[in-house]
Amino acid sequence: MAILPVIAESTEELTEIFKDLHAHPEIGFQERRTAGIVAEKLRAFGVDEVHTEIAETGVVGLIKGNREGTRRVGLRADMDALPIHEETNLSYASTHPGVMHACGHDSHTTMLLGAAKHLAKTRDFAGTAVLIFQPAEEGLGGARGMLKAGLFDRFPCDEIYGMHNSPNGQPGKVGICKGAAMAGASFFDIVVQGKGSHAAMPQQSRDPLVIASALVGSLQTILSRNVAPLDTCVLSVTQLHAGSAYNVVPDTAELAGTIRYFKDETIELATTRMQELCDGFAKAYGVEIRLDLRNVFDVLVNDADLSDAYMEAAADIVGKENISDQVEPATGSEDFSDMLQVVPGAYCRVGHTGTTGLHNPSFFLDPDILPVGASIMARVVERRLSA
Known part of the structure; x- marks a missing residue:
């Protein structure tokens, strides 16, 4: 693994953030504590602009590169939990009965924060990185809420990327499905x-x-x-x-x-x-x-060229031998699809050692995935805004 240096140095901090978010899950449009932590961390990392309360609890951060450029690349993570009672017995298990991060959105939020720290410190790109922390992905219309609130009017993007953990027991394996990828x-x-x-x-x-x-x-x-x-x-x-x-x-x-x-x-x-x-x-x-x-949910459609660009960025981090663009379409759904209806982009999956399926009270996400996902997100910005 070629974890980016700033992120490698921040692994302990990212793990602490992840465990805190996991212990304090919040249902869609109620992610006020989570959004507050996100905004606080973005400001502490030196992000240029931090905008809050977009579609109630959404957060957007802007980071400008150290070279002139007009292009803007978006990175998106979801923040909400599920109405499931946790049964993992983890030391950092949910403290909110009946609510659990059983889909790993706590890790997605943490990974995007890790990418934000790296990008804000190095700024080795031309243009602007747009960091989107979305509420209410789990069937409650968070993406559509942010779009209705003028997300891409206020923060235009030329392309956008999302990511999801995959509890497949294959840590560091990154896959993508070109075209219609999720139902x-x-x-x-x-x-x-x-x-x-x-x-x-x-x-x-x-x-x-x-x-x-x-x-x-x-x-x-x-x-x-x-x-x-x-x-x-x-x-x-x-x-x-x-x-x-x-x-x-x-x-x-x-x-x-x-x-x-x-x-x-x-x-x-x-x-x-x-x-x-x-x-x-x-x-x-x-x-x-x-x-x-x-x-x-709309059908999630990955742009073919941007899928290739995403996998090239991932290969920089995990190696070419650990990426695949031949992932089968999934009958699960994801409201990042609504953003892809407006802005072209791609959505990939990153494997980890957990093997219990998503939306299960015993779901476990291996924190070792955090610096991997964060590095891939940061790297795709650097590659796409290199000119």
Whole structure:
């Protein structure tokens, strides 16, 4: 590993920051303590400008190189945690019951702070580095919130880069998928408005539980009989809520879930079929069924040329033998995709020794990844603003 000197010297400090953030996780749009620490560190590192409260808790820092230049390169990290109760037994485990950094956003924030320290001290580039600390990535619309707040109007970027940890047990391995790399996602809620009754007299009801259960199975036919076999689509019903007593057929049942996709025509087809199924079930059973389907994540598309540039920067740090541009697309979603709809860029993954999957109460992120990710982020700025 060729960790950049300023970052190598700051490894202990970065680890302390990471552990502190991990112990004090905050849900999306509530990252006030985290944002405060970010702003404080950026100022201490000598970042030229620090802007706060963008989309409530977002932070942006600007660093100017020691050579004249008009180009601007963005680096983005997310800051929010998840509503999960931690079960790692780490000495720095979450002190907030029911909230945990189970996706490693604490490490992403720390890595970008490490890159900021290096760039502010060395300034060996021409132009401006734009450091974006984003709130509320976990399905709450943080990227769209920052865009609505005028992120790229106030802080224009020519290109932008993001990064995510990968608990694959392969420390220092860096990978990227060119083109469509992560799925778009729509979330849905379905309300079946039936008619309740005494459980001993179900003939007097229009049982929403029976209808909802049948609807769950029929929704899967969208994938098996409507979507083309070679087009990726994942439809998951993840919630079913109904009833409150043993002896009462309830009035309503509620379903919720997600659809993941890579093509606009796929989500359009799925949307049409879901509505047709809901309308058909409503007519067949004589009930009302309401569907609310909304886009939450766009498809994340990596620019091919900038993906190559990102991997070249990563190779400077981890070696060519540890990079790959042949990573398979992932059906998970990431709202950095919304920023890539506006500014071209790329999003990579950095492996570490952890092997427990993301969004798991036992998720562990190896702090040894911190200087690696920080160095790659700093290096891509230096390379892209070298002229």
